[in-house]
Amino acid sequence: MDQFFEEIKRFFKKYIKQILIASVLLTTVFSTLYLFKSEATPEDDEYSGALTDPDLYDGNAYFKFYVEDENQEAFTNTVLLNQYLRLEENLTEVSENTNTNLLEAYEEQKINLELNPTDTIPVIEVRRDNKSQLMTLYVRLENIKDNKKIANYLFDELLNNKISVLENKDVYLFLEPNVFEKTIEKATTKDLFSSLNIRKTIMIVSILLVLSIVLMISIFLGKEFFSKKLNFSFSYFTDESTEFNLYSDRIENNYEISKFLSAPGFTEKLLVTQNILPKLEEISKNTTINKSKNKLVIDTTKFYIYKELENTEELSQVSEIIIVVEAGKTDRNWFNTQKRVASLYNKPIKVLQINR
Template sequence: MDSLTLANELKRFFKENRLIIALTTLLTIAAVVGLAFFASRSSIPEPGKDDDEQVGVPAIFQFYVQTEDGNSFGNSAVVEEFFLQSEVVAEIEAKTGVSITPALEEQRLEGFVKTQTDRGVLGVMRDGSSHVFTANATLGTKEENLAVMEAYFDYLNSGEIPVLTDKDVYILKEPTNMQFLMNDNEEFELSEETNPTFNAKRAILAGVVGLFGGVIAGILLALIYQLFRKVITYAFSFGWDETDIYQRLSKDDTRAVQQTVLHPFAETKVIVTQFPEAVKLSETDTHEKVNLVSEKQPLQLGAMNILTVSDLAELDPLLPVDECIIYVESGKTEKRWYEKQRMQLKNYDARVKVIQFV
């Protein structure tokens, strides 16, 4: 199949199957976005559950640090390093009764890698745009996490953190559980980077994934449908030999059909079609003149004889055939019929043309 034929058939394929592809794409987008939404919702503990069910609800507090010259202080790592010093951790454990060291050790053994927006079970993160520091704890139940944050909050207010003694510290949010912070719209709302809920960025990402996945799924669905159809629809759904002459024509273009059938000259030509009653070589041809399945007489055009049959098995074995022309009507000609004619063509040493009507 030449590239032009393939391009034309693919264009027709997408045009005729655009509804299947579009519906599949829309359903896939809806499914992916819906799954992403429910997955994000399921990861957030619901308010009102028992404490045993609230394990993992983090607690935080937020503050802003300014240097003496009025600039923002952005080194959250040194503040976190102080919070994680063994003597500081031991003091917080003694004050709250919460085991912090085992959780930190377990995190270390697991090879956890901290990021700007995920500092693990205990840490301090900084918002890149506002330079707001957020201390967080995810050590146990929501009460344990809150108790740890309150102890560190007291430490911050005591002025005993060496790196902050010569700086101004402004409290933006006192210790609270994150789930309550997410429901509090009066003073502060978490940014998209730290908000674990479903947001616009995740919706767009899910939509893009659904779009590409849906288009691919729609194309595959349409191809599978064509693969299992009993009739031939596109040029890539049936085969022909490299030596065959292939033409893709419109059945309404009578002149083009005439030229393709009549040229080049051959003494005896056979048109093989599953629908011989529809064969018409010119506007003046009559139904009786060209329906040769019943008459068994060839149409004579000068020195050329053209015979129309629905099955090559109908031909007289002694009849010399110079050219076989197979008509393939898109959406009508059956694959099984075409394959049968291709098998019988092996018995003839004749030129073969395949005309597909679209």
Template sequence: MSLATIFNEFYRFIINNLRRIIFGSVIISLLVVGGRYVVNRIINSDTIESYNYLAHAYQQEPASFQVIVTMEDGSLFSTAAVFDDYFATPAIVEQIEKQTGVKFGKWLQAEHDLEMYKTNTFRGGLAGIRDAASNVITLRFLVGQNAEENLKIAQAYANLLKNNKLPFLDKNTVTIIRSPEIGEMIPIDLVEDVPSKETLTPFQTKEAKGSIIYGILGLFIGAMLSIVWSMILHYRKHKIGYAFDYTWSINDLHFIFDRQDSKVTLDKLIQTPSKNDRVILRQQKHQEPHVQELISADGSKYGLQTASLANLDSDHLPNEIVIILDANLTDKDWYNEQRQLAELYQARIKIIQLI
């Protein structure tokens, strides 16, 4: 069996079943993406809830105030991180929540759920940022559900500083140089250290990329499954549709003829060489009109025509047997029977499949 023929026939099979394959691919892709979405929502429910919380909080306007801390020797305190680390402790958060009536403590756990820990380059929703040029410390709050809540929280922390109730300050003096207000006070070159509307974009991009990858994977799997299913449905049929529906010997002549091509070509395929004692096999009940006319106009020209080798006289010994197959019309059982009978003759076997 020629590999080139099989590849061509498989390509024709794909084209003939293209709608089913595309439909199956799209359905499987949607199921894969949808299944991934549902599973992610179940497995990562806490993470998704945290993402949604921060996505809303980071869309709001922050509230800020600025301070300078003067130490006993007159120098300026320069460690801003100690402020937001202390402000984020559970006891202080709970205290501020009671004073303001605003529940915002969830923000820190939400950032941890998304692995957004405080580092030198990211200070989180409650941040202390020092301007290296002036040693002014900006305390920024982006943890509430709206700008007004952020302002209430900022004012409560400012009052905490005014009362000097911070254990790490000791005898250092805190001076609020800019009162709490809504808006950004952090210098433009330090804005990247704190969250904003764009902070969660990588999470969105990651989710989108994951959906695209799974969608493409679903299309591929869907195409494979659709092809396999189409093959199963096809092999359940009793008719010959493609060259891979039957077998032939390496010594056989095998041709595939397109009905759209010239009848002269089919005529040559059947009658060449013209001097052969030829038997033409074809299931009579399925003959196409134009082929019937072609091979029956002059019987002696082509050879004996019959529906079965079993009909031949026992003393008739042809030197060529032509088996004509009509795609989607000829029975597989008929072909197998005729192929077995043909093996009993010392004759060349020529198979012509009409598509």
């Protein structure tokens, strides 16, 4: 367990600054997107039946109402209402009774409305707020007085239950016809921040920060699993038959490592290391190294040191093969190759990682 925590601490010591910087940047980007998305509730397509207020312009007339069906549930079929309002006979009736050009205006935009419904603002339509279920009828002719006339006429039609598609339904009128006298401007950044739910915003930003940190940790872990050098014990694999140990000054496990290497005593073993063996003379007081002959003795155990496994006389008489990994210096390809070759000799295999 000490070895695992040692590797985790080394990992965060190496990457903590990069993780935090990248996480803060990601959180900033996603938080900004969230804030600007909160500026206005997105509108759904008209044919989904769940619509919110569109942009309102100077001279638009409107009123709000609510409809319940026979089951006392909200009536939500705005598609049906719009189709009814835009029938030629109904547009003709409204135009004649209000002395306006509603029919003519609708006929002029009918083709565009059919081809590009999302890009065309109808001269008359009903929309529904997908939260409150309130419906809003809009009239958008160029003549403001005509807009008010039409809105008042349809308001009275609803009030007197003269809309045939709403028969057997309860209609509640919430807001009498009004005319917008000026363009409703979109909220500024200052207005946006002042209207935000601070607690909710803090919670969302905190969640985004945590998710960003988790994402960056995953990315850097993935980087270690595919790096050319072996940096951490969790970034490479050993099978169940392979014994593993880790040597580090911070753990102070010299005694354990010396026994891991030498036990059982009075034997000969093979040490395979890609680089010059570091710190091995510090592992045990009873360590001697013969650099000229590539030999090492710990207690009563003799080691032959090789950079790669070869068919030699010593290999036939050793009791174990020990592969040494020096963190940050040993190549992944070299390690995988030596491990595969070592498995061919039917001898116990150990892996020792040395952290500088």
